[in-house]
Amino acid sequence: MTNTTEIVLNVAVSEIAMTTHLPTLLLCSHLYKTVALVDISKDTLAHCAAKFHVPATYTDVGEMLAQSPEVDVVFIMNANLHPDEPAQVPHALQCLKAGKHVLIEKPMSLTKEGADQIEAARKASGKIVFVGYMRRYAHAFLRVKEMIGNLPKGSINYVRVRDIIGWNSQWVDQCAHFPVKFSDFPAQANEERLELNRQQFEQAIGDKASSPLDKKTYFVLNVLASHDVSAMRELLGMPTGVVAATRNATGSFTHVIFQYPEFKVYLEFGVDHVMEFDAQIEIYAADRHITLQYDSPYIKGLPITAKVVGKRDNGDHYEELIRPSYEDAYTLEYKALHDAIVKGEKVKTDALDAKQDLEIFDMIMKVLV
Known part of the structure; x- marks a missing residue:
């Protein structure tokens, strides 16, 4: 691990990703390097990869985990921006089990059972769960x-x-x-x-x-x-x-x-x-x-x-x-996440929180x- 943490932005490359996360990550290039995007929309991937200079894109989380082993932390952004959107638990579990740190946009889970599953996966993996309460x-x-x-x-x-x-x-x-x-x-x-x-x-x-x-x-x-x-x-x-x-x-x-x-x-x-x-x-x-x-x-x-x-x-x-x-608060939470990964600082916005x-x-x- 170097002082620059490599990242994949995962599911969906949505409005919040396009307007805050991806632009802010570009400005935090001294801390993070965005190496891949995951989304089920190929048009979204093509647009964001070109706009934000991301070298790799995938339509499946498992494919990304298999083909981009250099990834340190996954940003999970398929937040519940509409009442018919599911929560983000399955992708968080998949990434933690693959040995990746995760930043999960709020709400992390709609259910306490989902929160417990994420906490159990965190313990088993020894990786960081950081919930984006910016x-x-x-x-x-x-x-x-x-x-x-x-x-x-x-x-x-x-x-x-x-x-x-x-x-x-x-x-x-x-x-x-x-x-x-x-x-x-x-x-x-x-x-x-x-x-x-x-x-x-x-x-x-x-x-x-x-x-x-x-x-x-x-x-x-x-x-x-x-x-x-x-x-x-x-x-x-x-x-x-x-x-x-x-x-x-x-x-x-x-x-x-x-x-x-x-x-x-x-x-x-x-x-x-x-x-x-x-x-x-x-x-x-x-x-x-x-x-x-x-x-x-x-x-x-x-x-x-x-x-x-x-x-x-x-x-x-x-x-x-x-x-x-x-x-801005997004930059500040990115700094806190980086300190947690690189320096071992405690995460206050974790799954139990x-x-x-x-x-x-x-x-x-x-x-x-």
Whole structure:
């Protein structure tokens, strides 16, 4: 292993891969070398290989593993960007068993059983599983975590977690990376995808999988709220329970109240057609309010900031805006992954960590009305 880690980007070379991962990897050439792509669409492979200067392409993961032994780590990006997309567990297991490190886009798995399988494969292989919760690697997030850790015990009165955003396509269309969508998929691929989808939702939410509304809510929990719940866990720990959970008639907006030992957390999330990225975590402590503000990751370099509003000992009101860096969260998570592979640094966003999101989603689904 040299200081440059060789990578294959695996399944699917999708919108998130074209707009964030592949461009960012080009800029991180001092850390990574992209040597292969895998996708079932040959047109997608041809387009991305030419655009991002990738020498090898494959339509099958097993073929890639057999013919590209130099690969160190596999980026698995067939994330659940549509309710009928299956999760990424089979490809993660295949790569781990072949002795490869894996970065898995969130959600890692729709089921706790899938998370357990990935963790077992990680242990058996001795390789790294890194789940792409990029928001938790942002400098501003770490500053807020430090602030919370320094608060006197019992000083938090309330926390609000909010993620109400417009559809990603509104930013993607303006991101200047010009992603292209192709449709040359094998005829049987859709049937296989739908069957795996059915099995996973039945395993995840049982009888609720027969309800389109419940299925949609669980899907949005995984693909959107996982950002927020994951960050909430690192900042505050696991909630002790869910006081209440409700949603609008279409399931596009959901509202949850979590119980913590000394305070409650209100989580609200949803997607609409307004081009606004209203994603923040606000901690209301006794003498200050701390706000962590995110922006769209599809526009590279938009800052993630922290704001503190409070009262000084002399009675003065103060407001402080903290912008630690313009360095984007994807670059920061790539650095953390590289340190884990090359230097042996601990991975905080591993399979067991990701499983805790699913445990919280179970709490929500049980009381949801």
